[in-house]
Amino acid sequence: MTAPQLTLIAIPGIPLIQPGDDLAAIILQRLTDANLNLHHGDVLVVAQKIVSKAEGRLLPLDSVQPSNRSLSLAAETGKDPKLVEVILRDSREVVRHRRGVLIVEQRNGFVCANAGVDHSNVPARDGRPQVALLPADADASAARLRAQLRDATGKDVAVIINDSHGRPFRLGTCGVAIGVAGMAPLSDRRGTPDLFGQPLRITTVGTADELAAAASALMGQGAEGQPVVLIRGAAFDPAPGTVRDLLRPREADLFREPVPPSAVTNLLYRRQSVRHYAHRPVDRNTLEELIAAACAAPSAHNRQHWRFAVVTKQAVKARLARAMGESFRQDMRREGLPLHEIETRAGRSYHRLVDSPALILAGYSTSDAGSPVAGGQQPLNAAPPSKIEETMAIQSVAAAIENLLLAATAFGLGACWVCWPLFCPDVVREALRLPADFQAQALITVGYPAEAPPRRERFPLETRAFWFLEEGA
Ligand SMILES: Cc1cc2nc3c(=O)[nH]c(=O)nc-3n(C[C@H](O)[C@H](O)[C@H](O)COP(=O)(O)O)c2cc1C
Structure with a gap:
């Protein structure tokens, strides 16, 4: 043999x-x-x-x-x-x-x-x-x-x-x-x-x-x-x-993806709020890509109500942070918070803004929210938008912000949605010299992450969704 x-x-x-x-x-x-x-x-x-x-x-x-x-x-x-x-x-x-x-x-x-x-x-x-x-x-x-x-x-x-x-x-x-x-x-x-x-x-x-x-x-x-x-x-x-x-x-492939398989869902599950950034600037091209991604969001009647202000200039960040800080101090004094608490909180929020390499203010145009379906600008003295139109403008901005956060994740950037402008929209508009119809909704802090943030868990699906499915589906 x-x-x-x-x-x-x-x-x-x-x-x-x-x-x-x-x-x-x-x-x-x-x-x-x-x-x-x-x-x-x-x-x-x-x-x-x-x-x-x-x-x-x-x-x-x-x-x-x-x-x-x-x-x-x-x-x-x-x-x-x-x-x-x-x-x-x-x-x-x-x-x-x-x-x-x-x-x-x-x-x-x-x-x-x-x-x-x-x-x-x-x-x-x-x-x-x-x-x-x-x-x-x-x-x-x-x-x-x-x-x-x-x-x-x-x-x-x-x-x-x-x-x-x-x-x-x-x-x-x-x-x-x-x-x-x-x-x-x-x-x-x-x-x-x-x-x-x-x-x-x-x-x-x-x-x-x-x-x-x-x-x-x-x-x-x-x-x-x-x-x-x-x-x-x-x-x-x-x-x-x-x-x-x-x-x-x-x-x-049981090992490849801990999350659902497509690249988009991968991104979706990777996104986390990042609140601490490395000392590294975010260049203009990248910021433009973020805004472009935001503008790809759906919007009611395709009115694209969103408006953005992008700030990397340190002096402008400081001006905005100071103005917002003053407004917070007034609010907190009204609420009767002790002085040292007020100063600690105001100092923290000041630093969160000026220490972020880029700030993107997101809002909507009140003119768009009230304009006819075909779109276009409305004079500032037009009748105020209906509540529902306004809600749709806000929803459209929220969709744009989520797009922006996902795009930031795709670029290896970190970002965090900060709701503070809701408390002082006039102050924000004034500090950035924005048009009178700019209704501020959120500030997005953007930068390269200094560290991986802790993951915030989600509630079980059964507590968040009602299901009405066909038998066997
Ligand atoms: C409408 C809205 C307002 C938010 N406001 C703030 C805020 O003012 N400050 C902050 O640190 N995070 C804020 N966040 C981020 C949430 O805290 C964060 O998304 C949530 O805790 C889940 O964590 P994750 O984004 O890391 O998954 C806000 C998020 C949303 C959608």
């Missing part, structure tokens, strides 16, 4: 690959040089890096202009903003991040660090550092290579493109398949007998990943220069498959 064997051979002499190189021709030449032939049923494992290089998936970092989102993620992760920009452009979603770590769902569905963007073994071009992105479609790259090898040799081989990924529950990177051709990447063993004749019930083997990892052990990670490995003797199903077969559907 012959002992089962799996043979792995690193094809020697693969040169440094350049954009536009014909990988199939290079591999075939090196096979010939090494007196090796391809056999039916061989598996050729090719390192992602040389596929990316051959396909020109290289980018000089200095050609990249980071967006506001990249800048804030870069600040949080400590990564180069340009690198973060490249990563985000090739990603569908940021899955997790913290200092030094950026895990995303890459465009093709791989949940991995940095979207697989990497500068190891990537040469600078004309002195400009470059990074390599994953192939745009590694299944297609594998299929092309397989077809070229078959055309040249008449042999049917499977091709795997592999990369090294970290894994959430184990340390150490490991080779995984990111593209396959000529094989089913999974082997469904259900129904086959175990040693004792019992049928296996749930075993599905990730064959392509196992072979990718085996090849990776021979390729090495650094300067070994052995990016192509021939595997002979592997058992696999030659049925056509794609790497997507290896990706656990999101709805079947």
Whole structure:
């Protein structure tokens, strides 16, 4: 009886690959040089890096202009903003991040660090550092290579493109398949007998990943220069498959999301009121994006009653805080609070405002709240808006504020809704020299969080909603 064997051979002499190189021709030449032939049923494992290089998936970092989102993620992760920009452009979603770590769902569905963007073994071009992105479609790259090898040799081989990924529950990177051709990447063993004749019930083997990892052990990670490995003797199903077969559907992933799965709901549950900010300014572009997000909210009759005043100028913040503080003092004196209590509270609120890198005052225009459905300005001396119209204006502003808070979360900013202007709308209008029809509703403090705020729990759903559902729904 012959002992089962799996043979792995690193094809020697693969040169440094350049954009536009014909990988199939290079591999075939090196096979010939090494007196090796391809056999039916061989598996050729090719390192992602040389596929990316051959396909020109290289980018000089200095050609990249980071967006506001990249800048804030870069600040949080400590990564180069340009690198973060490249990563985000090739990603569908940021899955997790913290200092030094950026895990995303890459465009093709791989949940991995940095979207697989990497500068190891990537040469600078004309002195400009470059990074390599994953192939745009590694299944297609594998299929092309397989077809070229078959055309040249008449042999049917499977091709795997592999990369090294970290894994959430184990340390150490490991080779995984990111593209396959000529094989089913999974082997469904259900129904086959175990040693004792019992049928296996749930075993599905990730064959392509196992072979990718085996090849990776021979390729090495650094300067070994052995990016192509021939595997002979592997058992696999030659049925056509794609790497997507290896990706656990999101709805079947019990670990990925502690909250409902879409990016929007993720944001929704991440938002928290942030009351302490780092000494770091929020730039105008970012503030404009927040206002744009606010203005995307629904509004009654689409009247867009909201108005905003955005303040980062320290002198204006101080003027507003002083004026509001004086009004609070009067209110508290009327309520009979002891003097020291009044001063402590007034001092605290003063500092909350002047220590926030940005303040956004949100209100509505009383002219809009009373104008006809078609919208448009109404003279200031028009009849006061009806109570319901006014309520709708207030609701519309509230919707806009929530949009703004969510957008702030998306940008890595913290924000807090502060209701104080409700107690002194005239003082606020006056302090900021706003038009007479500006009805202040809330101040939103905005900045980069100094610390993660404590989470405030919500009441159980059954205490907040009445349900009238169809049977079986
Ligand atoms: C209408 C409204 C008024 C609020 N006013 C204040 C306020 O004056 N000061 C403050 O620190 N937080 C204020 N908040 C924030 C709430 O305290 C906060 O949303 C709530 O405690 C839940 O915490 P979370 O936002 O972290 O989930 C206000 C929120 C709303 C919706």
